[in-house]
Amino acid sequence: MSEPLIEKSSGWRGTREIWMLAAYEALLDNGIDAVKVMPLAERLGLSRTSFYGHFSDRGDLLEALIGLWKSKNTGNLIKRTEAYSETITEAILNVFDLWLMPDLFDSRLEFAVRNWAHSDARLAQMLEEADQIRVDVLQAMFERFGFNPEHASVRANTVYQTQIGYISMKKDGPAEPLEPRRQRMLLYAEIFAGQPVTDAETARFFARHPLPEV
Numbered sequence: 001m002s003e004p005l006i007e008k009s010s011g012w013r014g015t016r017e018i019w020m021l022a023a024y025e026a027l028l029d030n031g032i033d034a035v036k037v038m039p040l041a042e043r044l045g046l047s048r049t050s051f052y053g054h055f056s057d058r059g060d061l062l063e064a065l066i067g068l069w070k071s072k073n074t075g076n077l078i079k080r081t082e083a084y085s086e087t088i089t090e091a092i093l094n095v096f097d098l099w100l101m102p103d104l105f106d107s108r109l110e111f112a113v114r115n116w117a118h119s120d121a122r123l124a125q126m127l128e129e130a131d132q133i134r135v136d137v138l139q140a141m142f143e144r145f146g147f148n149p150e151h152a153s154v155r156a157n158t159v160y161q162t163q164i165g166y167i168s169m170k171k172d173g174p175a176e177p178l179e180p181r182r183q184r185m186l187l188y189a190e191i192f193a194g195q196p197v198t199d200a201e202t203a204r205f206f207a208r209h210p211l212p213e214v
Contacts, residue, residue, distance in 0.1 A: 013050035023061055024068070028108050032116040035062065066123065069106075069113050074130045076104045081141040088145040089197045092159065092189040093205045095138070099163060100182070100209050107167050114168065135160050159192050182209055 022043050026034040037058055041048045055061045080098055085091035098105035117124040135156050142152035186197050186205070197205075 013053050014044060014046050016054040018044060019051060019054050019061065020064055020068070023065055024109070027065060027112045027116070031112070032062075032119065035065070037061075066113075066126065069109055070126075070130065073105050073110055074133060077134050078137050080104070081137045087195075087198070087201070088142065088147075088193045089189050089195060090201045090204070091141050091145065092192055093185070093197070093201060095141075095159070096185045096189065096205075097208060099166075099185075110164075111167050111170065131160075131164075155192055162188070179211055182206070182211070 019040065022040045023035050026040060026043070035058070037051050038048055041051060051061075055064070077095070077098060080095045081091070083091070083094045085094055099107070102108075113123070114127065117127045135153075138156035138159055139149070139152045142155050143149060147155065182205075186202060190196050
């Protein structure tokens with residue numbers, strides 16, 4: 001058996017957050033079939049019964065994971081589309097913050113949930129609804145800057161499907177050099193918007209995502 005993830009005192013039952021973290025890591029590492037009470041208890045070095053002090057059953061834990069995915073990935077995407085911006089290119093770069101900041105959008109969790117949905121019809125329906133919500137708010141973002149609904153819809157779908165395809169190909173991770181990716185994002189923003197990114201917008205983007213010092 002592997003070493004427990006945490007040090008524990010006698011009689012300690014852990015916390016809801018610790019059980020959630022163990023479930024999250026198991027989901028990302030080995031898929032939904034690994035998110036089971038006994039393996040998680042062993043992973044944490046806790047008793048199986050201690051789990052039930054925090055969750056009613058495994059289904060309750062899975063609902064918490066889904067809630068995390070919804071609030072972090074869909075919730076933050078909505079917020080970034082509504083963030084202050086003076087131009088459509090700046091608005092797109094605001095959205096691109098999601099792809100560079102795991103605290104805002106968890107691409108590994110997104111990939112894991114999409115895999116999970118292949119074996120869970122209810123989650124597949126929730127995923128379809130989330131996809132539609134995300135595209136809708138991206139479309140609203142384009143419409144806010146004067147694009148007609150048809151053009152806004154095509155651009156929104158292009159922005160979204162490009163990133164989801166990127167995640168599905170598992171190219172979204174720490175192994176990829178960040179500098180060329182950030183540089184390409186300026187080109188993506190120009191292509192998606194149909195107008196160039198200004199020097200001021202570029203400066204603000206790199207202020208948020210500074211290039212490494214050489």
